[in-house]
Amino acid sequence: MASSTTKEIVHDFPPFIRVYGDGRVERFMGNDVVPSSINPDTETGLSARLYIPKTPNPYHKLHLLVYFHGSGFCLETAFSPTYHNYLNSLVAEANIVVVSVDYRRAPEHLLSIPYDNSWAVVKWVASQLTANGGEVWLKEYVDFDRVFFAGDSAGGNIAHNMAIRVRLDGAKLVGMVLIHPYFGGKGPVGFEGADGNIIGKAVADKFWLFVYPSSNGSDDPLFNPVVDPKFSSMVYDKVLVCVAEKDFLKDRGWYYKEELGRSGWGGVMEIMEVAGKDHVFHLFKPTCDNAVALLKRVACFLNENNA
Known part of the structure; x- marks a missing residue:
């Protein structure tokens, strides 16, 4: 018993x-897991899923998106139907190559392990530019001068923290897309102190300590990026922050965008707010009009100034 x-x-x-x-x-x-159709690339036990357009042209190199899945650092994987289907649609719409990063999940593998796993994959991606042999899909089809990071929810948090770390030998990080990013902070911002969102903030703060119990709290720079002294020193050129009106994390997305503008960072900032929708709605209802519009906005952002 x-x-x-x-x-x-x-x-x-x-x-x-x-x-x-x-x-x-x-x-x-x-x-749930979608079986690999061709080959999940592996390195020292870590893995990623690669996507290329249906008819790639080896004479016209494509932008590369490194994508970090969300779900609170502890649910879903790069091989789940939710992310497999979303990234298939994004690749088709944007005509890009995607590396979807899989990382070990909390609570069995608490933070900072998901960050460290993600960073290992980022370094592996950058190494393909000069590697002997290497991954054919990356070497033949990718323009390593046009690299982007993106993620939703916890994956947006990871994308930002990878951009803080990034030094890609020979490759260039051009921009970042944060979709409903999971950020927090000790003091409330926007409407977080109002009755409608005070519970949401409390849950977000509690969950952070669940996945990172050794953290120094809600103002840990990994969770509240605006307190990081390196916040304004990120090396990419542009960022798109996507928020949803009914998402309890919406105010954090706006706060990130506004504080980045005040920080002296010299890049281009864009934000898209979708009315009447909740957290990561686009993953659960991918064919609704708002989800299609969001997909197209992200694809457009990735291809702006495409030579």
């Missing part, structure tokens, strides 16, 4: 994830 300690629930975030006293983890979503 299981002991009371074994049955004890120590973390509970319905309807997403539950952790028991014996370390057992129940994930209530994001468990």
